[in-house]
Amino acid sequence: MGKKSTNILQYILWTAVAAVLLYFSFRGVDWKDFGAALRGCRWGYVVLSMVLGATVFYIRALRWRMQLLPLDPSTSRLTCFNAYNICMITNIVLPRVGEVARCGIVTKHSARDGEGKRLVSFDKAIGTVVVDRLWDGVSILVVLVLLLSLMWNRFGSFFTDTLFPGVSGKAHLWWILALGALFAGGFIFLCWRLREREGIWSRVWGWIRGIYDGLLSCLHMRNGWLFIVYTAIIWGLYWLMSACIIWALQGVDPATVGPELGAALEKISGLGMADALFLMFAGAVSSLIPVPGGFGAFHGVVAGALSSLYGIPFGAGLIFATLSHESQVIVNAFCGACSYVHETFFRR
Secondary structure (H helix, E strand, C coil): CCHHHHHHHHHHHHHHHHHHHHHHHHCCCCHHHHHHHHHHCCHHHHHHHHHHHHHHHHHHHHHHHHHHCCCCCCCCHHHHHHHHHHHHHHHHHCCCHHHHHHHHHHHHHCCECCCCCECCCHHHHHHHHHHHHHHHHHHHHHHHHHHHHHCHHHHHHHHHHHHCCCCCHHHHHHHHHHHHHHHHHHHHHHHHHCCCCCCHHHHHHHHHHHHHHHHHHHHHCCCHHHHHHHHHHHHHHHHHHHHHHHHHHCCCCHHHCCHHHHHHHHHHCCCCHHHHHHHHHHHHHHCCCCCHHHCCHHHHHHHHHHHHHHCCCHHHHHHHHHHHHHHHHHHHHHHHHHHHHHHHHHCC
8 A cells, every 4th residue: 555545544534533523522512502602702812812823823933943044044934934824724634744834835945055955955844843843742741740740739630530540649640650751761771772783772762862852952053042932932822822711701691501501601710820721731632633633632632621620511611622722723724824825826
């Protein structure tokens, strides 16, 4: 079977998974209450969340450009912004393919050296994208540590009852994480000791060393501290976007919906910034499931988190998930379409 056929089958498979997840997430939803809640929310906060989402795209483009400038100082902000926007709209349809698309755009606009070769070749662009994603992974781990260390009393039950069922208490979870870290450290040490051997060990060590070098590459950039600042701003905006959806739902009058949803809205009215951070983390975890556009996966994970931790009915949690996800899909589609039109018809 050829690579193209394999990619098509993978796409069909993950699209089917998304459809199944959406079906099981939304079956049994009271659509009358669902619609009433959407009509009654504070849409100004939803729009603010969308504006923040577009801002994240631009800051991500600036952060990515910092990696590209040492390769090609002529790389423009507009090129990176358009490339990232087109990446996001592509990922709505074809998961992970957007990363290839944005590398192609940057390579297309890269200057040439004396031999006529692009300064930012495709493989170099792919390397910068890998580093970009590595830092996203590190950021998610930082959020996880914050939740476990500083807010255990509030969110600990989600990790022990939902993510790690059978684990009782903070100490047991920390032991599991410590053993996991010890195992990973031992494996890395083993790969280092056997790195001179031909075969799997040398290849794995090369992969580990590549990740290490990629994570530290920002320290070798000019104004490398700015890379860290951009990363903090990006995840701070994600946090604020999550809070905006909470504030939007806090404007719904419980009297306009059924008693069950009304009771759920009363619980949502008590959520704050710490809860927004937790829901942001849950949404980030859902991105690990490579379904087109995150459809179904985001809805199921976030609604499930609201249900398991706060006792908010799954259907009510889907309202939060839908506002969060679909508002950003609109942003992705709009920004991506504008960048595609600009790249296709107005840039040479």
